[in-house]
């Protein structure tokens with residue numbers, strides 16, 4: 001929507017328009033007019049905000065429908081009683097003000113002095129969006145990335161898939177785009193943030209489909225991400241950002257007389273000066289966490305989630321979710337989002353990172369450990385559906401100490417690696433066998449890169465996790481009858497859905513506790529759990545730096 005003029009027009013958010021499945025999205029305009037009681041000429045602009053699938057009431061024969069939210073701009077004098085009633089009842093509200101990645105109230109440090117320099121470590125969404133925000137304000141930014149730029153990274157990953165020998169610097173977790181480069185590219189988040197649209201707009205500008213701006217289950221897909229990420233990189237380079245690939249961040253350089261203020265960083269390619277450092281290193285760089293701790297950066301263990309990947313034939317999930325009616329064909333590959341709440345006796349568990357029409361991948365950066373995750377291409381065309389089913393582990397499970405959760409995670413990843421035979425094959429078990437504690441003799445077909453071997457997941461996982469997953473699987477089968485039947489295969493371990501540490505930071509300035517100009521962001525710092533939340537965290541920290549300046 002173009003910029004409106006508040007003296008002649010007003011912008012309103014209209015929610016809950018119902019569009020039958022199969023109807024063209026263009027019909028939303030007439031639905032909005034009818035809903036608001038407006039004449040066509042009174043609608044100056046309309047922008048789609050959200051489109052989500054509503055399957056409620058299907059068992060009672062109610063048809064599936066899209067629920068659509070839009071923002072409209074109308075002349076101040078437009079609208080009659082119907083509109084005023086909707087506004088009074090709160091069903092139609094003023095549209096929220098639009099946000100910007102650019103900071104209007106820059107600190108003097110960024111307005112009056114020669115261009116400031118920032119180093120960003122990590123080219124995942126947290127790092128890239130922090131770099132973009134800083135570069136838009138004229139800061140000279142260098143992005144350090146231990147892994148390779150995307151085409152080289154993909155060749156190295158293919159080598160790992162053929163040889164089963166891991167490259168510890170460039171792999172499925174490390175390299176251009178970070179951990180989500182070989183993912184479903186899901187962009188939805190539980191975080192409500194006015195800057196979400198700005199992040200999505202940057203992705204559209206870099207070549208993602210426009211519908212990510214409104215689809216409730218927006219995703220890009222690995223195939224498209226591989227053209228979006230280089231285009232995003234080019235945009236940053238045009239703004240003056242320099243990328244240093246295959247370059248590891250190795251430590252901090254502090255000012256003489258102030259060992260809490262950084263003047264630079266040590267890297268595998270020598271020292272670099274900086275006025276501010278954004279650390280966006282993701283949920284796996286244990287070596288970097290440990291060396292930072294030695295240099296005085298505080299770390300705290302945090303509750304994190306762990307479980308297994310569950311895979312079904314996509315056709316089964318389509319039938320369970322969309323049914324066999326004529327509209328099912330129009331809905332594409334079905335997804336699900338299942339939750340079993342915590343009770344006094346057992347932890348809660350939920351599905352996470354569901355990849356319709358996807359594949360299970362080995363989410364690995366070092367030898368001797370096994371971790372799975374999911375990916376898919378933009379068309380969701382594979383015959384497999386997978387998701388993580390995870391439960392939360394706390395200090396009660398992993399004990400005290402900043403890195404206790406990391407050690408707990410490592411121990412389980414090693415146990416799964418060994419149980420898989422030490423070649424990245426994954427231990428797997430059919431759901432009914434897991435429920436009764438019996439090994440599956442032949443796990444059968446799976447999309448997992450290195451294949452599955454019989455595994456006793458009920459013995460490999462901690463007892464509290466086994467109880468939580470069993471309770472959840474019984475419940476999920478009530479929600480989707482057949483989910484926990486023979487066709488459901490559990491593949492483990494899924495251990496990196498969330499980070500196990502947090503770097504405490506100031507709420508407002510976002511600097512790490514005790515430091516002047518060190519900004520921990522994203523999943524590795526404990527402030528994000530996905531692509532969008534990491535990107536937003538990067539933007540907010542960069543904006544805080546631009547507003548508060550270089551502290552002493």
Ligand SMILES: Cc1cc2nc3c(=O)[nH]c(=O)nc-3n(C[C@H](O)[C@H](O)[C@H](O)COP(=O)(O)OP(=O)(O)OC[C@H]3O[C@@H](n4cnc5c(N)ncnc54)[C@H](O)[C@@H]3O)c2cc1C
Pocket residue numbers: 121122123124125126127144145146147172173174175176177178179180181182183184185186187188247248249250280281282283285288353361363373374375521522523524528529530531532534535
């Ligand atoms: C297979 C897979 C599928 C996923 N699917 C989705 C999905 O569909 N949707 C979603 O929202 N999330 C998904 N996620 C999670 C998502 O990718 C992460 O939450 C997100 O990437 C975190 O962003 P980040 O910027 O904090 O860190 P990361 O993306 O992990 O980036 C950190 C970067 O820092 C670099 N780095 C680390 N240490 C150093 C160092 N010492 N020097 C230099 N560089 C360093 C790493 O190489 C890495 O590239 C998926 C993750 C995986 C592994």
